[in-house]
Amino acid sequence: MPAFDSMFVCVAVVGKNNDPLFLKGFTDEAELKFHYIVHTSLDVVEDKVANSGKGNPEMYLGHLYSIEDYKVYGYITNSKNKFIVVMKDRDGVPKDNEIKSFFRRLHVVFANMFCNPFYTPGQPITSESFGRTVATLASSL
Amino acid sequence: MAKESRSREVAESLFDLFHTEVVNTITESTPNQDKEKIYWRLEQLGFRVGHSLAERYTKDTARYQSSLEVVKFLCKEFWVGIYKKQVDNLRTNHKGVFVLQDNKFRLFCNISNRYGAARLSGTRVRSCACAYGLEVAEEAGGSATNVPLSPFSPFPSLPFPFRPCSCSQQYADQIHLYTAYSCGLIRGALANLGYIGTVSAEVP
Numbered sequence: 001m002p003a004f005d006s007m008f009v010c011v012a013v014v015g016k017n018n019d020p021l022f023l024k025g026f027t028d029e030a031e032l033k034f035h036y037i038v039h040t041s042l043d044v045v046e047d048k049v050a051n052s053g054k055g056n057p058e059m060y061l062g063h064l065y066s067i068e069d070y071k072v073y074g075y076i077t078n079s080k081n082k083f084i085v086v087m088k089d090r091d092g093v094p095k096d097n098e099i100k101s102f103f104r105r106l107h108v109v110f111a112n113m114f115c116n117p118f119y120t121p122g123q124p125i126t127s128e129s130f131g132r133t134v135a136t137l138a139s140s141l
Numbered sequence: 142m143a144k145e146s147r148s149r150e151v152a153e154s155l156f157d158l159f160h161t162e163v164v165n166t167i168t169e170s171t172p173n174q175d176k177e178k179i180y181w182r183l184e185q186l187g188f189r190v191g192h193s194l195a196e197r198y199t200k201d202t203a204r205y206q207s208s209l210e211v212v213k214f215l216c217k218e219f220w221v222g223i224y225k226k227q228v229d230n231l232r233t234n235h236k237g238v239f240v241l242q243d244n245k246f247r248l249f250c251n252i253s254n255r256y257g258a259a260r261l262s263g264t265r266v267r268s269c270a271c272a273y274g275l276e277v278a279e280e281a282g283g284s285a286t287n288v289p290l291s292p293f294s295p296f297p298s299l300p301f302p303f304r305p306c307s308c309s310q311q312y313a314d315q316i317h318l319y320t321a322y323s324c325g326l327i328r329g330a331l332a333n334l335g336y337i338g339t340v341s342a343e344v345p
Contacts, residue, residue: 016335052204057203057204057206058203058204059203059204076204077196077199077200078195078199078202078204078205078334079195079196079199079333079334079335080335107200108200110196111196111197111200114192114193114196114197115193115196115197117189121192121333
């Protein structure tokens with residue numbers, strides 16, 4: 001895995017039944033650690049969704065929680081697919097807007113991949129071009 | 142350097158014709174012309190498409206909190222995206238049954254009228270569809286009957302009646318098949334947004 005000098009350490013897509021569809025780490029850490037981090041973030045996501053009762057809720061959920069020296073951000077779509085992003089906690093923390101725009105672009109890529117007739121909804125994402133596009137998006141921040 | 146890409150256009154009529162042909166092909170390729178199987182195959186087609194379209198069209202909207210908001214999305218953005226118009230009437234019994242009424246369903250709009258183009262002011266008549274001899278009227282309104290909830294669906298049954306002339310009952314069976322794809326579309330979109338239900342169409 002090429003070492004990016006970006007903040008993103010891991011990007012994950014979780015399906016509506018909380019099943020992991022896609023997880024990509026951008027450092028040399030073992031993937032199992034990221035699986036664990038993303039799994040614990042799902043509780044926080046459910047919490048936020050349940051509590052966002054009144055008003056017009058947004059898809060972007062914001063900063064979910066921090067663990068060790070990582071920060072975890074979340075985004076949920078109308079089809080209950082969740083995008084989780086794990087970032088390294090550095091001095092120059094990127095602004096909310098940048099993370100929001102990253103999630104928007106990720107949503108576009110995800111919608112394109114979803115419409116691919118070779119993809120069965122609910123199955124893990126095996127499309128190579130999806131992986132490459134996500135890697136490019138992540139490295140652009 | 143990305144060039145300024147001109148938006149590419151496709152004729153709308155292509156889909157109408159394609160849909161007619163799809164129904165034909167599936168009817169012919171199903172052994173024994175089993176009506177139920179044909180309906181099911183067409184609905185499954187629509188299901189997958191509806192699933193994906195819901196994903197695409199909800200990209201820029203806010204999150205939906207209730208089933209009513211989801212159905213409103215169906216009536217507005219979803220219907221506009223597919224048929225270029227909104228659903229004309231939405232009714233609910235607040236217990237999970239929704240009735241969507243479309244007075245001028247696009248897929249039937251261009252099916253020719255036995256009495257010629259004069260009856261269908263404002264709608265084009267397609268010569269290739271003459272064989273079906275179906276009649277389409279564009280009077281507004283129409284009674285809608287609520288379909289009771291099936292015991293297996295925790296969520297809504299959504300019949301959406303169209304409004305062709307009821308003088309010709311001869312093709313009632315066939316027109317039923319032409320609604321299969323659209324029912325599947327709606328069911329797929331609902332499923333993606335988290336609501337399992339049954340969708341049936343009624344053509345009075």
